[in-house]
Amino acid sequence: MNALDRINKEALNLFAERGYYGTSLSMIAKAVGIRKSSIYAHYNSKDELFISVIKYVANIYKAETEQFFSKLKEQNQPVEHQLFQVFCWYMQLWIDKKDVTKLWRRVSVFPPEHLENDIKSISAETVAQSFHNELADIFRQGVENGELRNAPSGNLVNLFQILIDGILTARLLKGNEDTAELLHDGWHHFWSGIKGTDKRQTNTGEIINV
Amino acid sequence: MNALDRINKEALNLFAERGYYGTSLSMIAKAVGIRKSSIYAHYNSKDELFISVIKYVANIYKAETEQFFSKLKEQNQPVEHQLFQVFCWYMQLWIDKKDVTKLWRRVSVFPPEHLENDIKSISAETVAQSFHNELADIFRQGVENGELRNAPSGNLVNLFQILIDGILTARLLKGNEDTAELLHDGWHHFWSGIKGTDKRQTNTGEIINV
DNA sequence: CCTACCGATCGGTAGG
DNA sequence: CCTACCGATCGGTAGG
Structure with a gap:
């Protein structure tokens, strides 16, 4: 090295x-x-080093995201399994690459004032948009085939984001060890709130939406 | 002053x-x-000033919490309305006392290393425990009267905490203005996932639990 | 990659 | 509450 x-x-x-x-x-x-x-x-400066590290972190995020979702798409699973896999993958990423994820959260939520705009640009170009779009595709698919209740895919993505951010906050506060049960409960609560109310409607196409 | x-x-x-x-x-x-x-x-030192400010913030949190819950209890509303009021109150608190809540989140999630233990002690003594206990009481009540599905009250509190932390993260990232819809969606998703499956069971007592 | 150095600022003290 | 000051460290530069 x-x-x-x-x-x-x-x-x-x-x-x-x-x-x-x-x-x-x-x-x-x-x-x-x-x-x-x-x-x-x-x-040439501390800021230059810092921004370089942030870009590196953002690119790792982007690469991991793209790699994961391209594999996921190949498998063609039900939306429920796809979403659960996204959930598990993201939670595992926070264990496997703890420094990357911790730094990313720190600078996103509490950026140094004079670098806030640079950080937001980097985030928009790499992490935020691709993750959102990939998820929106899955939710759209679920709504169309009746696995999910009818709702705009963007809103469903936001609910998923709440779940993830809520759990990650708990993990930052209590550590990964004390939140195993939380993952289980959080996922099942999330899923029960978005799944279609009647499984028999699957693939009938009658609730295809906006 | x-x-x-x-x-x-x-x-x-x-x-x-x-x-x-x-x-x-x-x-x-x-x-x-x-x-x-x-x-x-x-x-006598920067640390002493810092800790004093943290204690002040924790006490504001504690006082606001106690005041709110004591009023709430007087009203004797259905659990659904009580929880919704807690939700609204807490979200409003983040607007009304933004510096207090922002500092509290910052030091909880990313404390300066040499003060981490002091901060955790302050949190345990004031904010965390009282908020958790007050909520657990409401959830226990809801499970007993059948308004909520049967689950340990502690787990339900944790789900509520996910909701709150998830939304607050979005607010820190995007600002309060862009998250109005998120509050609405987040609440309804949360409630639909914890309410009792059959309203007719209300007050029958047959699902009273642990 | 190093030694040697810069002015500015850090947390903190003496003394009034 | 002030002026005047302390040694240590900050980000950064010159020159090799």
């Missing part, structure tokens, strides 16, 4: 745990095992 | 917007209109 990669890795970890203002360039340099001034061989 | 109150007010606002590390004592002093060293007439 070369020096630049090590800088990026330690910066990612420290920014995730301590935030922008809580992380100094000397701390990053110390974690890498070099002098602070050596960072300036790779970046 | 005396100097101490003004220090607390500006510190609360700045800590909420910029966090612990992003806020210096000189910034607070400047906002108040005094010199930095004058803060030390009231507090």
Whole structure:
């Protein structure tokens, strides 16, 4: 692993745990095992390094999302199973790539003021839109085939987002270990609230909507 | 308004917007209109000021919670209306006391490392427990009288917490204005997933539980 | 990648 | 509440 990669890795970890203002360039340099001034061989400023790390994180998110959904589409499962898989995948991502997801949430919700617009641009270009669109496709499919109750797919995506954000907040507060039951309950409550009221309507096409 | 109150007010606002590390004592002093060293007439350190502000915020939360629930109990409404009132009250609290709620969320989810334990203690003593217990009472009542499906009240509280945290995350990301529809959809989805499956069972007592 | 250094600001103190 | 000051650290630069 070369020096630049090590800088990026330690910066990612420290920014995730301590935030922008809580992380100094000397701390990053110390974690890498070099002098602070050596960072300036790779970046012209702290902001440049920070934004670079944010872009890296956003791209990981994007790549993971695209990879997951392209596999999911191949399998052609019922909407219920597809949504459950999205749910499980996303929850697992927060365990497997904890620093990535923690940093992403931190800068999205509490960005440093002078970088807020840059961060929002990066988010819009990469993470937010693709995730929303992929989900909307699944919900549209579910409404059309009667698996789901009739509602605009965008609204259903928002309900799914509430579920995910609510659980992730609990995980950030209590840790992943204490929230196993919450995943189970949260999913079943979510599903019971959006599924079609009458399974016999499936594929009749009579409730195809807007 | 005396100097101490003004220090607390500006510190609360700045800590909420910029966090612990992003806020210096000189910034607070400047906002108040005094010199930095004058803060030390009231507090012995930055940490002491910070913790004092956190305690103040926690106590506002606690007081608001107790006041609201004591009024709610007097009214003796159906559980559906009670829960909806809790929902509306909490959402309104995030508009009326935005700096209080924003700071509280910030320090709960991303506390400065060396103060994490202090913050958790304050939270446990004031906010978290009382809110949970008051809600659990309402859910227990709903399960007993058949308004709600049969489930442990603690689990139902957790589902309610998911709803609230999910919506508040959306509000932090998009602002309060763009989430009006989300409140409506979120509530109805939540309620449809927990209400009793058959209204005719109300007050029969046959589904009273654990 | 290093040493050596810059002015500005950090949290905090002395003394009034 | 102020002026005056402390050592440490901040982001950043010069020069190799």
